[in-house]
Amino acid sequence: MYFTDKTKNQTLQLFKKDLNNNQTTQLTNDLNHVDFLELDEKNQLLFMRVLLGDNDRNFQMAIYDLRNKKIKLWNNQDKDTSVFMMDYNSKKKQLLLVTNSVKKEYEKIEQANKKGIPPEPPAYTLSIYNKDGQKVKGIKNIEVFLTGASLSTDGNNILISYFNNPKEHTFSIATIDMKSKNTTLLLKDPTVSMRQPEYNKDKSGFYFLADKNKQININDENVNEVTLNFYEIKNKIISKTWFCKNGEVVNFYVEK
Incomplete structure (x- = not known):
């Protein structure tokens, strides 16, 4: 199960919970805010809406590749x-x-x-x-x-x-x-x-x-x-x- 939650530094990050053993893993650390998750299970891609930094006001799209654990940002120069x-x-x-x-x-x-x-x-x-x-x-x-x-x-x-x-x-x-x-x-x-x-x-x-x-x-x-x-x-x-x-x-x- 994938979800977002607030961390100790008051940012909203992406987490994964294994429903078999109830183990929770934090998947992102450097984003300011993550929400609106959409899963492509076949291609192991997770679409999410993100805010990059404290001063950013526009939400952007990002893809989290669940296989290689990498994030691809869209149009990150558009403010x-x-x-x-x-x-x-x-x-x-x-x-x-x-x-x-x-x-x-x-x-x-x-x-x-x-x-x-x-x-x-x-x-x-x-x-x-x-x-x-x-x-x-x-x-x-x-x-x-x-x-x-x-x-x-x-x-x-x-x-x-x-x-x-x-x-x-x-x-x-x-x-x-x-x-x-x-x-x-x-x-x-x-x-x-x-x-x-x-x-x-x-x-x-x-x-x-x-x-x-x-x-x-x-x-x-x-x-x-x-x-x-x-x-x-x-x-x-x-x-x-x-x-x-x-x-x-x-x-x-x-x-x-």
């Missing part, structure tokens, strides 16, 4: 483009990267603070890369508050969740056809916060996390219940799949 989200389809060898400009995002936030208004949504670029880090195809540029992006099993669609207005917080889930680059709205709901959508294998529906769309009060004993849900596209039915009674669902995995 502006930041990886916001990623997803890997090991069957199609597709890596989806969602990137944005750190400089432009900060400029939008500064302008909003000066005017006392909510910030405009960031501008994201969705692109497909291969396992060697080479860009295969640019998919789409979007300006929304993105809360999730994932690849379909057949490698033909990207599923995204987002909202447009930080005041209204009306969440939507849509699919992007990677060939035509057209976007189709699948689900829209102002009452719940929807994120991290993942298609099932035949694309008849998708899973997603959701909770009540309200501001959380730190003193509120009734914390929002986060549920794993499934949406049937043809019948337009949402069903609650699972929830954690004494905790909160943070993430989930759907095999491609």
Whole structure:
């Protein structure tokens, strides 16, 4: 099992745990931050999002070769483009990267603070890369508050969740056809916060996390219940799949 954890020097590093003997091994030491892990088990490659140093503000992509224990960094000279989200389809060898400009995002936030208004949504670029880090195809540029992006099993669609207005917080889930680059709205709901959508294998529906769309009060004993849900596209039915009674669902995995 591969995971990230905080070390004594307060950096977030990559670890491996052998589930047979419970032995844990630290795999990285020199990075400032590691997260968003995606495993290519066949090729023994681990894709990860990293921050190189204390002063860096843009997340970059890196590949950890599990065979020779070496790290390959992508575009390490670029100090502006930041990886916001990623997803890997090991069957199609597709890596989806969602990137944005750190400089432009900060400029939008500064302008909003000066005017006392909510910030405009960031501008994201969705692109497909291969396992060697080479860009295969640019998919789409979007300006929304993105809360999730994932690849379909057949490698033909990207599923995204987002909202447009930080005041209204009306969440939507849509699919992007990677060939035509057209976007189709699948689900829209102002009452719940929807994120991290993942298609099932035949694309008849998708899973997603959701909770009540309200501001959380730190003193509120009734914390929002986060549920794993499934949406049937043809019948337009949402069903609650699972929830954690004494905790909160943070993430989930759907095999491609």
